[in-house]
Amino acid sequence: MDVPLLEKLQSKFECNQCGQCCVVGGDMLLSHDDVLRIASDLNYDFDGFVDCYLERVPADPDYFLVRDVMPCAFLDKLHMRCQIQSCKPLACRDYPFVLYARGECNIDAVLTCPVAVKMLEDHLKGVE
Ligand code: SF4
Ligand code: SF4
Numbered sequence: 084m085d086v087p088l089l090e091k092l093q094s095k096f097e098c099n100q101c102g103q104c105c106v107v108g109g110d111m112l113l114s115h116d117d118v119l120r121i122a123s124d125l126n127y128d129f130d131g132f133v134d135c136y137l138e139r140v141p142a143d144p145d146y147f148l149v150r151d152v153m154p155c156a157f158l159d160k161l162h163m164r165c166q167i168q169s170c171k172p173l174a175c176r177d178y179p180f181v182l183y184a185r186g187e188c189n190i191d192a193v194l195t196c197p198v199a200v201k202m203l204e205d206h207l208k209g210v211e
Contacts, residue, residue: 086184092202093180102154102163104178104195109188111149113137117172118147121157124170 113121122132133139136156137147149156157167165171174182179193193199 084183088206089180089184092199092206093177096180096198096202099198100164100168101197102158102165103197104192105158105163105165106154107192107195108153109192111152111155111172112140112174112187113147113149113172115145115147117174120170121167121172124167 118129118132118137122129125132127135133147136150138150140146140148154160155165157165157171159166165175174187177185178188179196179199182188183190183193193203
């Protein structure tokens, strides 16, 4: 799949908040801006939020990894809903197609998402 197609698919992508991608693990990379935004929304100071939820990426101090990803620390496990939907990390906003285009997830991760699978099926059938 080429990048323009993946970007087109992402532009039409509508997450139904099923939570399936939030339980399978994988590296959840947050930028400094992600951390600022989410910490502010959850009423943490920056360092307090990092201490509670994240690990610093040793090679790049501007990036952080979510410590608990199976399931994600920000998933409401009872209702299977993201608790930070309105301020969630860019990686989650770009999942599945643009994240895949950037090489930040593999095709198995894309196929975890039922909405993405349906869109790909429709694309292959020429429906979309
Ligand atoms: S931040 Fe939200 S959308 Fe992203 S993996 Fe965690 S629970 Fe899912
Ligand atoms: S698997 Fe797809 S539809 Fe479900 S929460 Fe993740 S992105 Fe949204």
